[in-house]
Amino acid sequence: MKAAVVTAFDRPLELQDREVPTPGPGQVLVRIEASGLCHTDIHAAHGDWPVKPSPPFVPGHEGVGIVTEVGPGVTQRSVGERVALPWLGHACGHCDHCISGWETLCEEQQNTGYSVDGGFAEYAVADADYAVPVPDGVDPIDAAPLTCAGVTTYKAIKVARIQPTERVAIFGIGGLGHLAVQYARIVGGTVIAVDVEDAKLEMATELGADHVVNARTEDPVAAIEALGGADVAVVLAVIPSVFEQAFAALRRGGRLVCVALPAEDAGPMALPIFPTVLKGLSVIGSIVGTREDLAEVFELHARGRTRVVSQTRSLDQVNESVEDVLAGRTTARIVFEL
Numbered sequence: 001m002k003a004a005v006v007t008a009f010d011r012p013l014e015l016q017d018r019e020v021p022t023p024g025p026g027q028v029l030v031r032i033e034a035s036g037l038c039h040t041d042i043h044a045a046h047g048d049w050p051v052k053p054s055p056p057f058v059p060g061h062e063g064v065g066i067v068t069e070v071g072p073g074v075t076q077r078s079v080g081e082r083v084a085l086p087w088l089g090h091a092c093g094h095c096d097h098c099i100s101g102w103e104t105l106c107e108e109q110q111n112t113g114y115s116v117d118g119g120f121a122e123y124a125v126a127d128a129d130y131a132v133p134v135p136d137g138v139d140p141i142d143a144a145p146l147t148c149a150g151v152t153t154y155k156a157i158k159v160a161r162i163q164p165t166e167r168v169a170i171f172g173i174g175g176l177g178h179l180a181v182q183y184a185r186i187v188g189g190t191v192i193a194v195d196v197e198d199a200k201l202e203m204a205t206e207l208g209a210d211h212v213v214n215a216r217t218e219d220p221v222a223a224i225e226a227l228g229g230a231d232v233a234v235v236l237a238v239i240p241s242v243f244e245q246a247f248a249a250l251r252r253g254g255r256l257v258c259v260a261l262p263a264e265d266a267g268p269m270a271l272p273i274f275p276t277v278l279k280g281l282s283v284i285g286s287i288v289g290t291r292e293d294l295a296e297v298f299e300l301h302a303r304g305r306t307r308v309v310s311q312t313r314s315l316d317q318v319n320e321s322v323e324d325v326l327a328g329r330t331t332a333r334i335v336f337e338l
Helices: 039-046 140-160 177-186 198-206 220-226 240-248 273-278 291-302 315-326
Strands: 002-005 014-017 027-037 063-070 082-085 088-090 123-127 167-171 190-195 211-214 230-235 250-258 282-285 310-313 333-337
Touching: 002 315, 014 315, 027 082, 027 140, 027 315, 039 315, 063 123, 063 140, 082 123, 082 140, 088 123, 140 177, 140 230, 140 250, 140 291, 140 310, 140 333, 167 177, 167 220, 167 240, 177 190, 177 198, 177 230, 190 198, 190 220, 198 211, 211 220, 220 240, 230 240, 240 250, 310 315, 315 333
Parallel strands: 167 190, 167 230, 190 211, 230 250, 250 282, 310 333
Antiparallel strands: 002 014, 027 063, 027 123, 027 333, 063 082
């Protein structure tokens, strides 16, 4: 099978011909149809984060495809079923986080495309319990970005506990941000889209953003304060200074939801103590979403409530695609069609 492999953090991904893996007990083999390119895949390939994956490995945690074989003991998935392989590839299932509905906080979790091989390949094996069914009517090209970009922003909107008409500022409109705009609207938020590219802001407007702010040409804090300040700010840009801008744009009682993960050497976010206390502000970390969250994301899309903006490419274009994402030359999501 063809696979895009990280052989070293300082080298481009290498296209290799590998043996098709065999599913073990509790696993399924999936023929990948589509796999989205997330910024996390780039961080993984470059070894940007404190806990690094171990080359060689296959990135990709937005893989969607058809189950072609089930391993011993698998009863919950079946051959011919379309499934998604999300970031949460495995959790222990018995810790307090798992049993309380916060499996994404499990300390024994395995992550697809990071600690186990992912979807940048024609086939992948996955834990059958964590391969999430894709409903009929959801195209695999759409399902791929929803598997991470969708569930991550959906969860961020859920933990923000947005009330109807609250102002929600989305910092970073791209693969994740264009979906965050839509989820914020679904729960009744008044959406402010913030980015540095006019094309992305135009996309946000088309998707229902009530206000847009170009942070390259105007001060986003002043612009949001002129609208009354943000009740919620969701940060999807991987630059620490953007987190600080988002925090500064909050009105009293506001909530900052931190989602993006900058490179290890990007530096910390400065959190001013006095405004945090005196304005009653909250800072919330939101990490992807559970299997149930992803099922809800797919259901919303199947009902026509969301639109995925993407462009398809072949896996042969993986390194070119990484460069395009880093240079900001993509409006939303790149999806590899296999």
